[in-house]
Every structure is written in C-alpha cells, then in structure tokens.
Amino acid sequence: MVIKTEALTKTFGKITAVNELNLEVNEGEIFGLLGPNGAGKTTLISMLCTILKPTSGRAWVNGFDIVKEQGKVRKSIGIVFQQASVDDLLTGRENLALHNLLFEVPKAVRSQRIDEVLSIVNLEKRADDFVNTYSGGMRRRLELARGIMHHPKILFLDEPTLGLDPQTRDHIWDYIKDLAQKECMTILLTTHYMDEAEQLCDRVAIIDYGKIVALDSPVALKKKIIGDVVSLKQKTSDIERIRKLDYVIKVEEKEGVLLISIKDAGKHLQDLLLNTGPIDFVEVRRGTLNDVFLHYTGRDIREAEAEGGFWERVMKR
Amino acid sequence: MSEIEGIYAVWLREAKIYIREKERLISSVISPLLWIFGFGAGLGSTVEKISGYPYQIFIYPGIMVMTVLFTSLFYGVYIIWDRKLDFLKEVLVAPISRASVFAGKMLGGATDAMVQVVYLIIIGFFISIPFTPLVILEAFLMLLLISIAMVSIGLVIGANLKSPEGFSLVINFVMWPMFFFSGALFPVSNLAPWLSAVTYINPLTYGVDAMRGIILGINHFPILLDAGVLVLFAAIMMEIGILSFRRM
Numbered sequence: 001m002v003i004k005t006e007a008l009t010k011t012f013g014k015i016t017a018v019n020e021l022n023l024e025v026n027e028g029e030i031f032g033l034l035g036p037n038g039a040g041k042t043t044l045i046s047m048l049c050t051i052l053k054p055t056s057g058r059a060w061v062n063g064f065d066i067v068k069e070q071g072k073v074r075k076s077i078g079i080v081f082q083q084a085s086v087d088d089l090l091t092g093r094e095n096l097a098l099h100n101l102l103f104e105v106p107k108a109v110r111s112q113r114i115d116e117v118l119s120i121v122n123l124e125k126r127a128d129d130f131v132n133t134y135s136g137g138m139r140r141r142l143e144l145a146r147g148i149m150h151h152p153k154i155l156f157l158d159e160p161t162l163g164l165d166p167q168t169r170d171h172i173w174d175y176i177k178d179l180a181q182k183e184c185m186t187i188l189l190t191t192h193y194m195d196e197a198e199q200l201c202d203r204v205a206i207i208d209y210g211k212i213v214a215l216d217s218p219v220a221l222k223k224k225i226i227g228d229v230v231s232l233k234q235k236t237s238d239i240e241r242i243r244k245l246d247y248v249i250k251v252e253e254k255e256g257v258l259l260i261s262i263k264d265a266g267k268h269l270q271d272l273l274l275n276t277g278p279i280d281f282v283e284v285r286r287g288t289l290n291d292v293f294l295h296y297t298g299r300d301i302r303e304a305e306a307e308g309g310f311w312e313r314v315m316k317r
Numbered sequence: 318m319s320e321i322e323g324i325y326a327v328w329l330r331e332a333k334i335y336i337r338e339k340e341r342l343i344s345s346v347i348s349p350l351l352w353i354f355g356f357g358a359g360l361g362s363t364v365e366k367i368s369g370y371p372y373q374i375f376i377y378p379g380i381m382v383m384t385v386l387f388t389s390l391f392y393g394v395y396i397i398w399d400r401k402l403d404f405l406k407e408v409l410v411a412p413i414s415r416a417s418v419f420a421g422k423m424l425g426g427a428t429d430a431m432v433q434v435v436y437l438i439i440i441g442f443f444i445s446i447p448f449t450p451l452v453i454l455e456a457f458l459m460l461l462l463i464s465i466a467m468v469s470i471g472l473v474i475g476a477n478l479k480s481p482e483g484f485s486l487v488i489n490f491v492m493w494p495m496f497f498f499s500g501a502l503f504p505v506s507n508l509a510p511w512l513s514a515v516t517y518i519n520p521l522t523y524g525v526d527a528m529r530g531i532i533l534g535i536n537h538f539p540i541l542l543d544a545g546v547l548v549l550f551a552a553i554m555m556e557i558g559i560l561s562f563r564r565m
Contacts, residue, residue, distance in 0.1 A: 051409065071412045074410060074412040075412045081403060083403040084403065085403045085404055085407045086404075086407075087404055098326050098329065098330055098407075099407070102326050102408065102413060104412070
C-alpha cells in the first residue's frame with residue numbers, strides 16, 4: 001500500500017470537503033478519483049500532497065505521515081496541477097533545471113535526467129524555446145516531465161487533460177500509461193472525464209460529498225451497477241412487470257422512453273421484448289462508467305464551493 | 318545544502334524573469350532619471366543651497382533611497398501574480414522550507430533594486446557626487462539593507478492579499494507616507510514638532526540619514542543608530558514575512 005488514509009477529514013468553516021475518508025491505493029496501480037465539482041477530490045489530493053493540513057484523521061504516503069513527515073512525503077511524490085504551473089518566461093529546459101534544484105536531484109545526473117524526461121514526453125526539439133510559445137498540450141507534457149524528474153514513487157495528476165483537444169488527450173494518455181510502466185510509478189489522478197478513467201485506471205473511487213460512494217475496477221463497476229442499457233418506446237408500459245424480471249437491474253422513464261438496465265443483453269433481450277409487448281423503437285448499448293457515475297451521484301448540478309481554491313485561500317488566513 | 322540550493326533556485330527564477338521583462342528594466346532606468354533631473358534640477362533652481370550643497374545633490378541620497386523603496390515595495394505584487402497564475406505552487410510543494418522560499422524571493426527583489434542602484438551610481442558621476450570607492454561600497458551595503466527591509470514589507474503585503482488592485486491600494490498607503498516623512502526631500506533638523514515626531518518613527522528616515530551621512534557627510538543621527546534601527550526593522554519584517562509565507 002503506498003497511500004493509506006484513516007478517517008481523513010477536512011472542513012472549511014461549515015463545509016465538510018472531505019468527510020472521514022478511508023482509502024488504500026496499491027503500489028503500481030493507476031487509481032482514479034471521480035466526482036462532481038466540489039466533491040472533495042482536489043482537497044483530498046491537496047492533503048495527500050501536504051499542501052493542506054487535515055482537520056482530523058491521518059494519512060500516509062509512501063509510509064510517511066502527511067503531517068509529521070511533510071518533507072519526506074514531498075520528496076517521494078510528483079504533482080501535476082490542474083492549472084499550468086510552468087513558468088512562461090523560462091524555457092522548457094530551464095523549468096526542469098529549477099525543479100532539479102528544488103527537489104534535490106543529485107548534481108551528477110541532472111542534465112542527463114532532463115534529457116531523459118524530455119524524450120519521454122517528446123519535447124527534445126522544443127526544450128530551449130520559451131514556454132509561452134508552447135501549446136496547451138505541450139505545457140501539459142512539460143509538466144508531466146517535470147513531475148517525474150526526481151523519480152517519485154507516486155505521481156499525482158489533478159485533471160491531467162482538462163481543456164485539451166481529443167488528439168492531445170489521447171497522446172497524454174499514452175504518455176501516462178508509458179510512465180506507469182517505464183518508471184514503475186503509482187499514479188493517482190482526478191478526472192471528470194469518464195472515458196479517461198476507463199482508458200487509464202485500474203481502479204476508480206467515486207467521491208461525493210467528501211465520501212467514497214463506490215470503489216472498484218471500471219469493468220466491475222459497470223457490470224455490477226449498469227450492465228447493458230436497453231432504451232425502448234412502447235405504447236402499453238407496464239413498468240412494474242419489467243422491474244420484477246430477475247435480470248433487470250433498474251428501470252427509468254425519461255421523456256417517454258424506458259431506460260432498462262439489464263445484466264446480459266445478448267442473453268436476455270429477446271425475453272425482455274416478449275415482456276414489454278409491441279414496441280415502436282429499441283436501442284441497446286453497453287453501460288458506461290458515465291452511467292455508473294450518474295447512478296451514484298445523481299443528476300443535480302453542484303455548486304463548486306468547497307473546491308477550486310477559493311475556500312482554501314480564505315480559510316488559510 | 319538543499320535549503321541553499323532552494324534559495325538559489327527561487328532567486329535564479331526571479332533574476333531571469335527580471336532580465337527578460339524589458340519593461341521592468343526600462344522603467345527602472347527612467348524613473349530615477351526623472352527624479353534627479355526633473356525634480357532635483359527643477360526645484361533646485363529656486364531652492365537655495367542646503368548645508369552647502371545644491372538641492373539636486375542634497376536630495377541625491379534621498380532619491381537613491383526612494384528608488385530602492387519604490388522598486389522593493391512594488392516587488393511584492395509579483396507574489397500575487399505568481400499565485401494567481403499558479404506559478405508559485407511548484408515552489409510551495411517543493412521539499413524546502415518556507416523560510417527559504419521567502420529568502421529566495423527577498424533576494425530576488427533586492428537584486429532588482431540593486432540593479433537600479435548601479436544605474437544611479439553611474440548617474441551620480443555625471444552630476445559630480447563626491448564618490449570614492451569606499452563611499453560607493455558603504456552606500457551599496459546600506460541600500461541593500463534598506464532594500465531587504467522594504468522588499469520584506471512588500472512580500473508581507475503581497476502574501477496576505479489576493480488581488481493586484483488591492484495591493485496597489487495598500488502599498489500606496491505605505492509607500493507615500495514613508496517617502497514624504499523620511500526627509501528624503503528636506504532636512505529633518507528644523508521641522509515642526511508633529512512632523513519631526515512622524516519622521517522619527519519612520520524607519521526609512523534612518524535610511525535616508527545614513528545615506529546622506531555616507532555620501533555627503535551630513536548626519537542627523539549617529540550612523541550606528543541608523544544602521545541599528547534598520548537591521549532591527551529588517552529582522553522584524555523578515556520574521557513576519559516568513560510567517561506569512563508559512564500560511565500561504
């Protein structure tokens with residue numbers, strides 16, 4: 001276990017951003033934290049990175065206590081922030097060189113290590129250009145490179161592909177997978193993008209109101225909660241009868257269309273259609289992590305007040 | 318050693334940015350020129366000699382202090398921009414102490430100010446300020462001390478505020494009174510009692526007095542008292558600055 005929390009809690013005034021949260025992350029896995037805005041993801045990561053002090057509870061990162069052994073925690077982790085934190089008026093290489101100094105990379109290997117990480121993210125050719133000439137995706141890649149400079153055991157990624165185009169996201173995902181393998185790192189990432197979590201994560205935790213509401217591999221979560229989704233339009237709707245079928249997980253009606261989650265569409269679709277009677281229209285699709293996410297967190301739009309820095313800054317003074 | 322390297326890293330970043338932002342370099346040459354030639358020469362044509370020196374030369378030490386004061390105090394605004402643009406996070410999560418981060422930033426600000434001091438010394442030769450190598454060395458060290466104290470004030474304010482607009486407002490309330498009641502533009506010897514009381518509690522007064530003593534040989538207070546007040550004041554501001562950085 002490289003990350004372990006015990007009843008970890010953070011409150012900002014009346015708002016409880018992280019609520020007695022227990023979490024264990026295994027070595028070498030890519031672990032995703034999913035949750036609506038304000039669910040407490042960033043607050044949780046900030047505590048694990050020792051940027052914020054917990055209100056109560058304890059946590060260990062790489063075996064180091066996040067309150068008592070801040071320095072050791074910081075040396076053993078790499079962080080890529082939600083907002084770009086590379087310096088515009090420095091070149092890519094200079095940014096990395098500063099990181100070397102700040103994170104005590106041994107002098108003998110500094111320039112070699114810079115070349116190494118630059119080649120991992122394919123930035124060798126632009127390394128000596130100012131960062132303000134970089135595209136959004138290049139900045140992200142530079143930050144990734146910087147995050148892994150000092151051989152951290154754990155890499156924290158806060159919304160690693162926020163605001164990037166699909167091509168760039170795809171590339172970044174490749175880099176992340178590559179990193180996990182080549183550098184043998186554990187990766188903890190937060191994301192809003194369900195496809196990102198499905199693509200990358202070995203396990204995901206869905207967080208809402210500061211608590212973990214579900215935790216498993218994306219495949220297992222989909223199987224357990226959603227299965228396959230059959231949407232159909234019919235004239236005589238006997239919802240209760242459908243609900244009673246043993247392979248039906250749940251039934252919802254939305255704008256005149258029945259959304260029926262069933263365990264194995266290949267096997268049970270015929271039987272389901274016999275039970276629904278004549279239909280106007282039918283569509284079958286595999287359940288997605290998005291369905292799982294909405295199942296647990298509901299459809300209400302959240303006010304993002306516990307997160308995003310505002311409260312953090314107010315409460316810290 | 319790691320803390321020293323951390324301080325060096327923070328300073329190095331500041332120094333590189335300073336050199337690359339051309340506006341900062343240009344404005345740091347122009348504003349003291351305006352004061353010496355615009356204000357000093359202009360007002361000097363109607364004001365009589367003070368303590369045997371033409372007004373332009375009499376206020377030269379004061380202009381030096383003023384330049385250092387303005388640059389140093391305003392340097393604090395960059396900490397707000399750094400935070401707004403999130404550049405600061407990388408430094409705040411590094412395994413170095415906040416005292417080192419503060420020290421690096423402070424030295425960065427002092428570097429900006431001392432680059433201007435070099436310009437001012439060059440200008441000084443042109444208006445025949447009585448410089449000797451020893452005077453230049455003493456002046457340089459004294460201005461460095463003043464700069465460290467003033468950068469610390471700027472950083473304390475910057476670390477505790479969230480918007481650049483708020484910073485300019487607050488800094489104006491600090492900067493102008495400190496400047497006007499420091500005796501930079503007039504001698505402190507024959508002032509009204511209320512005015513001299515205000516100048517006596519202004520730490521910058523001692524900086525101006527020390528500089529005038531070093532360059533022109535006119536002292537109101539003993540130089541050791543000047544230096545002592547400034548060292549004490551700088552130490553207090555640095556302490557508050559480090560505390561503010563810890564809460565950031």
